[in-house]
Amino acid sequence: MHEQIEISTEYITLGQFLKLANIFESGGMIKGFLQDEGAIVNGELEHRRGRKLYPGDVVEVENAGSFIVAAE
Template sequence: MHKKIEIHTDYITLGQFLKLANIFESGGMIKGFLQEQGVLVNGEKENRRGRKLYENDVVEVENSGSYIVTTKA
C-alpha cells in the first residue's frame, strides 16, 4: 500500500516531494541520497532532484516505503 502525498499544483519536483513527505530534513540530505542511492519512480531508477512528478506517480524509497502523488479533487 502506498502512502498518499497530496500536492496542490500540477506537478512537484522529486526533491520537493521527498521533503514534503518528511523522508529527509534538508535539501542537502536529499541531494546526497539521490546521488548515492537514488529512488524508483514508477519502477525506474531516478537520481535527478528536478524530475517532475505528476498525479499517480509512485515513488519508492529504500528503507522508507512507497508513496503516491495525489492532487486535491
C-alpha cells in the first residue's frame, strides 16, 4: 500500500517531495542519498533531485516505503 503525500502545486521536485514526506531530516541528506542510492520513480531508478513529480507518480525509497503523489 502506498502512503499518499498531497501537494498543492502542479508538480513537485523529487528532493522537495522527499523532504515533505519526512523521510530525511535535511536537504543534504536527500542529496547524498539520491547521489549514492537513488529512489525508484514509476519503476525507474532516479538520481536527480530536480525530477518533476506529478499527481499519480509513485516514489519508492528503500527502507522507508512507497509513496504516491496526490493533488490536494
